[in-house]
Amino acid sequence: MKKYFKTLFLGLSFLFLLAGCASNQPALNQPTLDQIKSRGTILVGATGDYKPLSVREQNGTLWGFDIDIAKAIAERLGVEPEFVATSWPSLSDDTMAERFDIATTGITINETRKKTMLMSDGYLASGKTILCRKGDAAKFTSLESIDKKGVRVMINPGGTNEKFARANFKNAKIIVHKKNAEIPAQIAKGAADVMITETTEAPYYVANNPKLAAPLLESPFTRDEIGALMSQNKGDLQSFVNKVIAEMKANGELKKITEKYGLVYSY
Numbered sequence: 355m356k357k358y359f360k361t362l363f364l365g366l367s368f369l370f371l372l373a374g375c376a377s378n379q380p381a382l383n384q385p386t387l388d389q390i391k392s393r394g395t396i397l398v399g400a401t402g403d404y405k406p407l408s409v410r411e412q413n414g415t416l417w418g419f420d421i422d423i424a425k426a427i428a429e430r431l432g433v434e435p436e437f438v439a440t441s442w443p444s445l446s447d448d449t450m451a452e453r454f455d456i457a458t459t460g461i462t463i464n465e466t467r468k469k470t471m472l473m474s475d476g477y478l479a480s481g482k483t484i485l486c487r488k489g490d491a492a493k494f495t496s497l498e499s500i501d502k503k504g505v506r507v508m509i510n511p512g513g514t515n516e517k518f519a520r521a522n523f524k525n526a527k528i529i530v531h532k533k534n535a536e537i538p539a540q541i542a543k544g545a546a547d548v549m550i551t552e553t554t555e556a557p558y559y560v561a562n563n564p565k566l567a568a569p570l571l572e573s574p575f576t577r578d579e580i581g582a583l584m585s586q587n588k589g590d591l592q593s594f595v596n597k598v599i600a601e602m603k604a605n606g607e608l609k610k611i612t613e614k615y616g617l618v619y620s621y
Contacts, residue, residue, distance in 0.1 A: 386591040387431070390455060395436040398424040399448060399457030399583070402439065403510070403535040406558045406615040407460035407478075407580070410439075419554075419615045420458040423477060423582070426607065427456070427598050442534065443512030446471065449583050455591060457583040460554065462514045464578070472586055474595045476579025477608060478554060479620035482518050483574045485541055485549040485556050491567040497575065500548055501526050508546035510534035515550045518575070542566055554580065554617055561616070 390396045400421065402410025407420045416437050428435040438454040449457055449471055462480060463473050486494050494500050500507065505526040509515045510533070519528050529546050531537050537549045542565040551559075556568035582595055602608040603621050612619040 386455060386588045387594060390431060390433055390591075393433070395434050396424075396428050396431060396456065397454035398428075398435050398437050399440040399445065399454040400424075400437050400459045401441055401445070401534070402459075403442075403533055404460040404555060405535060406617075407554060408458070409535070419478065419611060419617060420460055420580070422611050422614075424456070424458045426602060426611075427458075427582075427595055430598050431594070441512065442510055445512065445583070450585050452585050455584065455588065456595065460552070460580055461583050462552075462578045463581040464514065467583065470586065472584045472588060472592045474582040474584075474592060475599050476581050477599050477602070477621075478580040478612065479618065480578045480580050481553045481574030482515075482576040482578070483551060483553050483556055483568060483570045485538055485551055485559055485566055485568055486547060487541060487544070487565055488567040490547060491569040494548060494569060496570075497522050503527075505548065506546040507548045507550060508537050508540055509550050510537065515552075519550050522575075538563060538566060552578075557616060 400408045400410070400416060402408055402416060404418070406418050408416070408418045409421075410416050421437075424435050424437070440448045440453070440457065440459070445457060445461070446467070448454065461467075461473075463476055467473055484494060484500070501523045503525050506529055507519055507523055507526045508529045508531050509519045511530050516530070526548075531540060537546075538559040540546055541549050542563055553571060553574050556571055560566050560568050584591055599608070608621065609619045
């Protein structure tokens, strides 16, 4: 009998200990906003390879349009942003695995992503275009002029640039380069002829490299928007982010950030 009560006492003590530990942790069904506020930080996924939207310097410092958007969201939540490294090939898996609360890193809003994840309202207009060497600008005037044997198209893996290239180029050679931020320099030195990029990214590289041109900047192949990405169970966070975006559009804050990075404001 004494052995029975001793075992019972130890079992109950262990249960109380677990309950005490659990009380210090967010409940599994606790809304995302409450978890973020309890933690004191919002975890933000960022690739850091998309100038001037999301840029990670060698010392780890992050800057860019989307980094400022993340900071604005964090400020309104009363928490600090904590940036988590991700990549274009792993972005969807990392989002659905909830390695972070939200990703703001130059992400195109599209139906494929919305089937398995949540996306915010758009906060930056964008579209697919190209970078090429300045001497080739007159040569590349359309998709047809690019999709020819002998033309080398360089893309980063895992994102919409790769999807667009594989859907539209059957004759040109597609070259995959892992680091998106390195591709403009690869084009400039002749490692490839064309980079598939966005109207948000191309002007930055043209302004900073005299060897490059973006001949189709005013007539992009697609018309898209950039937004924030979240897992499907973060509906309360999505609603909050949409309110922040609407407020930033209304009070002129979004326009100021857009102009800060030399981007076109379209709202």
